[in-house]
Structure formats: C-alpha cells, structure tokens
Amino acid sequence: MPAKTAKKRPAADLAYASKNGYERISPAELKRCEEINQAYIRYIGSAKTEREAHDEAVALLEAAGFKDMRGYERTGARLVPGDKVYRSSEGKTLMALVVGKKPFEAGMHIVGGHTDSPRIDLKQNPLYESGDMALLDTHYYGGIKKYQWVTIPLALHGVFVKPDGRKIKVSVGEDPADPVFCITDLLPHLAADQYKKTIGEAVTGEGLDVVAGSVPASEKDRKEKFKYNVLKLLHDKYGVTEQDFLSAELEIVPAGKPREAGLDRSMILAYGHDDRVCAWAGLKALIDLKGTPDYTACVLLCDKEEIGSVGATGMASNLFENAASELLNLTSQSYSELSLKRGLHNSWMLSADVNALFDPMFPSVSEKRNSAHLNHGLCVTKYTGSRGKSGSSDASAEFLAHIRRIFDKGGVIWQTGELGKVDQGGGGTIAYLMARYGMQVVDCGVGLFSMHAPMELAGKLDIYMAYKGYLAFMKDGRK
Secondary structure, eight states: OOOOOOOOOOHHHHOOOOOOGGGTOOHHHHHHHHHHHHHHHHHHHHOOSHHHHHHHHHHHHHHTTOEEHHHHHHHTOOOOTTOEEEEEETTTEEEEEEOOSSOGGGOEEEEEEEOOOOEEEEEEEEEEEETTEEEEEEEEESSOOGGGGSSSOEEEEEEEEOTTSOEEEEEESOSTTSOOBBOOOOOGGGOHHHHTSOTTTSSOGGGOOEEEEOOOOSOTTOSSHHHHHHHHHHHHHHOOOGGGGGGEEEEEEEOSOOEEESTTOOEEEETTHHHHHHHHHHHHHHHHOOSOOSSEEEEEEEBOGGGTSOSTTBTTSSHHHHHHHHHHHHHSSSOOHHHHHHHHHTOEEEEOOOEEBOOTTSGGGSOGGGSBOTTSOEEEESOOBBTTTBTOOOOOHHHHHHHHHHHHHTTOOEEEOOSSSTTTOOBOOSHHHHHTTTOEEEEEEOEEBSTTSSSEEEEHHHHHHHHHHHHHHHHOOOO
16 A cells, blocks of 8 residues: 655744743633733732732731741751742742642752842942032942932842840831932033943943931031931831941842833833843742642742852852752651762753843844734743853753643743844843753843832733743643
C-alpha cells in the first residue's frame, strides 16, 4: 500500500504572529483581570521600598495561612506536602513556598522577582543648610535618568534604627495632609550653559539634593538655624537626633498613589513596577494556588537586584541556598549536600523580571518583530545581557518548549521579546545567578514603558497574564 501523505495545513496555521490580548480574552476573564489589577494597585501603592514590599507580602501570606518557617526550624517540627511557609532575610528578602508531593531532590518550581527599585537614598550624614534652606544630601540607587527626578513631588520612606535595636519607621509625603519634598532645577531663562550639556550631564549625582525646609529655628544664638529646625521637627515626630542618621536607611521616592491610565483605564501608572509587578504577581499566584502541587512551589522576593544583587540580601549571596538547605532538612529523612545539589539542579525557575515594550515614540532602539508589545501578554525573554549576550544565562530550547506547553495548556496569553536592538543596550536579572546551580531558568515578566523612570507604565492585561502564567507554572506536574 502506498504510504500515507501528511495532510497539508492551511497556510495561516504555518505562520506565527503575536496578537493583542484584548482580541482574544473572554468577558469573564476581563472581569477577573480587573479584580487582579485592583488588588495589585492596592499593593504597589503601599510598597514604595523593599522593606515595605516585604512587610506587605508577609501580611498577605499570613492572612492566607502561611507560617514562618523559622518556627519549624526552632522546634524541629516536620514540613509535609501542602504546608505553606515563608522565610525572611533581614526584613528585605523573602522566600515563600507550598511544599509539594515530590521530595526536595525532584526540584522546585520557582518564581523569582525583586522588590528593590531605582530611587534616591540619603547619605549617612545628609542634613546641611545653604542659602537659607535645609537640604538633604543624597546618593542615587540603581540606573536612573537623573533629570527625571527634579521638580516632582517626592516622599521620604525608611527606618531609623537606634543602638538598642528599636526600629522607627518613617513615611512622609504619602498622606494628602503630609508635606512633600522636591529637588530644584534651573529656570529656562538661566539655563544657557545647562542646555549645552548632554542629557546625562545636565543634572549631576551631587546635584540631586532634596529641599527639606526653609524656616529658621527661633533660638537667637543657635548656629545652623535652618538645619536645626528640621532636626527639631524630626525629633518631635520620631524621637531621633542627627546621630541617628548614621544607622538609618532612608529613601526618596515619588510621592503619590498609582493611577489608572488612559480613558479606557487599561493601564497603570506607578512607581516601582520594576520589579514589584512581577514579584507581586508571583506572590499572588502562590497564595491562590489550590491543593498540593506535585513540585514544591516557591516564590522569591529579592533585594539589591538593581545594583547587581550584591550584599547579604542580594541573590549573589548564599541566602537562597541557605534557605533551601533548611527546607531540605525539614522535609527529608536525612540531610546531605548531595540531596541539596540535586534538588537545586532539578529545579525550574521563571526569573520574573520586566522587559521593555516597543515604544512608537522611540522606534529606532527596538527591532519590532522581536520586541514585547503592550497588551500582548506575559513576555518570555530567552536571553538578556549585552554586547553579544554577555551576562545572560540564555535559556535552552528544551526548557522554552516546556514553558510553551505550560502556558498554552493554561490559556496564558504570552509573547517573546528582547531588550532592544543588538548592541543598542541590554540589561540583567537574577537568572544567571540561579542558573549556576544547573537549574533551568528563563526570564519571564511584564513589559513596561518608561522603565526606571519615577513613574512607569504597564498594561493591565499583561499584569493579569503574568499572574496567570506564574500560577500555571506552579501547578505544572512536568507531564
């Protein structure tokens, strides 16, 4: 008998093109999309720093029945499949998980985002006076365009920590009754020399000092009266002195709440989408995970990504490996380094970080076919890096095929995207730091306009699909 010939598929089925998600989503899902985004707006409006993002996350986890893993560590109680726990590191980095049916050695399904964002930090001795004003000396954190931070309303967030360990939380500029802060700029009439400078030189790092006050203290013989009056106000409200700045972490961030954007309310304008949008979507997915997954579902909310993931709370440290060791010890009959290494090697991870959207106002920096587009869904980024993929973990085709299967099965609207044209720029995430364990990792997050600006723009549909994609990934049994 003659061999059967393969049935020809219509030409339309052979081609691929990313499509706008609003043309594909059902009315019922649109309602769910709005519910998810309203919950996100509440979170991002309350989480202006990595400390606040951590504390908001812990509150959400505990309300959902998650318990502190350190309680199990102290008592030696065992963790069993279905248990929900979290583990904090210095009140900044957080690991939360639902213990799966399979042993630790089989690996975990990890969604890892970061909760630090570009900002302006106060120096250790910040307060001084000049020109009959009190000012705060600063040092910016992460990659910012410095000119974007002048003349806008700013808020002060952070903590003073006393030598006896007392922690005093500070938030000024968010309540409508609060004063705000600002950084001044030259008026156009006097900016002839400034105009001659490049955009990166027009405002300097040392020129980002914040106006803190302009009323002198009433004492006649008091030196530095403008500075002293600000100190007095801080002491009256928080009980701190100038020396307490030495053990403080105080951040200057844009003041005000996130807002829905566009007449159709299809977008969210907010500070800190990068990367709290992905971190929150992963956290929300873990909280909403029903039943006991086959593989332990884990969410990481990391610190210090914007400055290279360094320090004791960054992913370049051993904090994740240490937490994983504790998890292995609490779930296994016997602990061994070999079991730890096997479990990390067999894990799968979505490095949940944002990507840049194709911006019609700046088309020259992107290659349109390989860029993420607004409302086209969750963006999978096979590689990041720059200058020939330098600094990228470059996910394997085999792992990407698994991700395709998971997302398609879960009804996730998704796309792929690169961060700009070849040699145009680039960026990094925590993916390469996790790939060192041999686990399969790919970057996967929400596309943004104006990334690293004081206010960033994200699409509601893309945020919802990030949540839906992370949830599908945690549920997957690798079948």
